Amino acid sequence: MIELNPFIIFFAAIFTNNMIFSNFLGMCSYIAVSREIPTSLGLGQAVTFVLTCTTIINYLIYHYALLPLGLDYLRFIVFIISIAAFVQLLEMFVERYLPNLYYALGIFLPLITVNCAILGVSLFMIIRNYNFLQSIGFSIGSGIGWTLAIVALAGIRQKLKKASIPKGLEGPGITLIITGLMALAFIGFSGIVQIQ
Amino acid sequence: MNEIIITTISITGISAIFAFLLTLADRTIGNYGEIELNINDDKDYTVQGGSSLLSTLIDEKIFIPSACGGKGTCGYCKVKVLEGGGPVLPTEIPFLTQEELDDHVRLSCQCKVKEKIKIQIPEELFNVKEYFATVEVLEDMTSVIKRLRLKLPEGEEIKFKPGQFIQLKAPLYEGNDEEVYRAYSIASAAEDKNHIELFIGYVPGGKCTTYVHKHLKVGDTVQINGPYGDFYFDDESGREVILVAAGTGIAPILSILKHMREKKINRKARFYFGAKTPEDLFLVEYFKELENELYDFKFIPTLSRVTEEHNWTGETGRVNNAIDKYLTDSENKESYLCGNEKMIATMVEALMEKGIPEELIYFDKFD
Numbered sequence: 001m002i003e004l005n006p007f008i009i010f011f012a013a014i015f016t017n018n019m020i021f022s023n024f025l026g027m028c029s030y031i032a033v034s035r036e037i038p039t040s041l042g043l044g045q046a047v048t049f050v051l052t053c054t055t056i057i058n059y060l061i062y063h064y065a066l067l068p069l070g071l072d073y074l075r076f077i078v079f080i081i082s083i084a085a086f087v088q089l090l091e092m093f094v095e096r097y098l099p100n101l102y103y104a105l106g107i108f109l110p111l112i113t114v115n116c117a118i119l120g121v122s123l124f125m126i127i128r129n130y131n132f133l134q135s136i137g138f139s140i141g142s143g144i145g146w147t148l149a150i151v152a153l154a155g156i157r158q159k160l161k162k163a164s165i166p167k168g169l170e171g172p173g174i175t176l177i178i179t180g181l182m183a184l185a186f187i188g189f190s191g192i193v194q195i196q
Numbered sequence: 197m198n199e200i201i202i203t204t205i206s207i208t209g210i211s212a213i214f215a216f217l218l219t220l221a222d223r224t225i226g227n228y229g230e231i232e233l234n235i236n237d238d239k240d241y242t243v244q245g246g247s248s249l250l251s252t253l254i255d256e257k258i259f260i261p262s263a264c265g266g267k268g269t270c271g272y273c274k275v276k277v278l279e280g281g282g283p284v285l286p287t288e289i290p291f292l293t294q295e296e297l298d299d300h301v302r303l304s305c306q307c308k309v310k311e312k313i314k315i316q317i318p319e320e321l322f323n324v325k326e327y328f329a330t331v332e333v334l335e336d337m338t339s340v341i342k343r344l345r346l347k348l349p350e351g352e353e354i355k356f357k358p359g360q361f362i363q364l365k366a367p368l369y370e371g372n373d374e375e376v377y378r379a380y381s382i383a384s385a386a387e388d389k390n391h392i393e394l395f396i397g398y399v400p401g402g403k404c405t406t407y408v409h410k411h412l413k414v415g416d417t418v419q420i421n422g423p424y425g426d427f428y429f430d431d432e433s434g435r436e437v438i439l440v441a442a443g444t445g446i447a448p449i450l451s452i453l454k455h456m457r458e459k460k461i462n463r464k465a466r467f468y469f470g471a472k473t474p475e476d477l478f479l480v481e482y483f484k485e486l487e488n489e490l491y492d493f494k495f496i497p498t499l500s501r502v503t504e505e506h507n508w509t510g511e512t513g514r515v516n517n518a519i520d521k522y523l524t525d526s527e528n529k530e531s532y533l534c535g536n537e538k539m540i541a542t543m544v545e546a547l548m549e550k551g552i553p554e555e556l557i558y559f560d561k562f563d
């Protein structure tokens with residue numbers, strides 16, 4: 001693997017390797033919570049924060065516990081446990097100290113646990129052999145990329161409220177189609193840099 | 197072999213570390229300490245913060261109706277939160293009308309006690325208690341309805357008004373992995389303070405009715421709490437009473453009639469009971485006796501699906517038909533209805549057409 005600058009990875013994760021548009025990860029909350037810009041921005045921030053923290057935690061667990069003990073085949077289950085536990089801790093923390101954020105995000109926070117983008121980033125970082133800084137760049141970038149995608153979608157969906165859409169396509173149907181179009185548009189970035 | 201042991205130990209170890217961290221967080225971050233709870237500007241409690249308002253109240257032995265057990269799906273557990281409930285959550289909105297929102301009504305199972313809190317609940321709820329009652333009788337009334345007679349523990353009494361309901365807890369049993377509470381109208385007389393009688397219809401796949409119909413035995417202990425409800429007999433009005441029920445809706449009506457007998461209330465009363473076939477009728481003899489015992493009472497069963505073979509000489513068709521036939525004027529009358537939503541809606545309409553004012557039509561919906 002060529003040594004990539006963490007900043008390059010960071011930008012690539014936002015644009016060329018966007019979690020939503022090139023990997024289609026984290027779709028369920030992306031579709032469910034993208035009706036309004038403020039809520040989707042909130043969820044995006046939460047996802048970015050959780051992504052960065054869990055990637056760091058999982059990096060440390062993987063390199064300092066699983067690998068030395070020859071247990072790297074356990075990474076799936078261990079990552080899932082650590083993500084679930086972290087989100088719970090975070091929920092308690094936000095509820096206690098950031099009540100406003102809690103009321104804005106309260107019901108979305110548990111949703112993050114099952115956001116596969118979070119697990120995806122931790123696994124990609126292993127598969128692609130990223131070092132610590134690269135992993136951080138990758139996770140923050142992926143979070144921001146995910147936020148960009150969901151906020152952009154929310155913007156489009158807000159406009160769509162006034163549009164007349166065929167009955168059968170309303171809601172998730174049209175959302176998926178738009179996502180496909182946005183993914184096509186994002187392919188335009190793919191010549192800039194590749195990280196996989 | 198080694199691999200299995202190491203894998204097990206590692207997973208256990210890692211889970212244990214996280215469990216430890218979470219417990220620690222629960223004790224520190226999640227610990228809201230002692231919090232003051234004021235009810236109706238009158239009673240003060242000191243409670244442990246951090247849980248939902250519903251479970252906090254239950255800990256203080258104050259019972260709020262909650263058919264879904266705090267999942268935020270039944271919308272029963274409403275209380276007024278005047279101070280300290282935080283903003284209304286998205287999970288509550290579907291259950292609250294604009295009027296209720298303006299009135300600070302909340303779902304007590306969704307709002308958490310985290311700071312000094314002031315609430316308002318109907319005084320009657322202080323009368324609600326929890327009982328561990330023994331099953332004294334469990335018998336079939338029809339192929340789908342069972343009569344359940346419960347005896348309260350020695351020395352305990354329940355004070356209720358005829359028409360009110362209790363909540364029965366369905367415990368965990370094979371095929372049911374959650375404890376739920378369901379509402380059942382009391383069929384016994386309010387004067388019999390040591391017993392509770394219920395009529396429970398079987399709902400295929402239903403959590404509580406399967407428990408009662410398939411698992412419960414005479415001698416078992418069941419957990420109930422109550423009484424609840426603002427559907428009850430108006431003792432004072434002196435008006436003539438029109439009673440209408442179908443199926444298990446008979447329960448509160450029975451309680452009203454028994455109460456009229458016990459209290460020797462001399463008011464004209466008519467009970468229209470709707471069913472499909474003669475097999476759905478029960479307690480017919482009992483009502484015939486009541487016709488002799490009460491001041492001026494008539495039992496009018498109306499069957500909607502009778503054929504020649506049934507040899508039925510009574511009323512046929514829907515209950516509305518019988519009402520059309522016997523209810524000639526609306527003067528000085530009030531009405532109590534009990535059954536499913538559809539039946540109530542058509543009956544209210546029929547009675548209003550007859551001229552009975554809406555505010556004198558009382559009903560309890562069973563679904």
Ligand SMILES: Cc1cc2nc3c(=O)[nH]c(=O)nc-3n(C[C@H](O)[C@H](O)[C@H](O)COP(=O)(O)OP(=O)(O)OC[C@H]3O[C@@H](n4cnc5c(N)ncnc54)[C@H](O)[C@@H]3O)c2cc1C
Nearest residue numbers: 378379380381395396397399401402403404405444447562
């Ligand atoms: C104030 C009040 C008083 C009541 N009094 C009585 C009473 O005296 N006797 C009595 O038998 N019931 C009474 N009910 C209804 C009772 O509370 C339960 O809803 C009913 O017994 C079903 O409970 P379950 O746990 O067995 O079914 P659940 O597990 O709650 O339901 C299983 C499925 O059946 C459906 N379902 C629920 N009820 C019915 C129904 N009646 N017909 C068809 N489908 C249904 C549900 O939507 C669900 O999909 C009363 C309800 C209220 C609100």
Ligand code: FES
Nearest residue numbers: 262266268271305
């Ligand atoms: S207990 Fe059912 S909504 Fe609160």
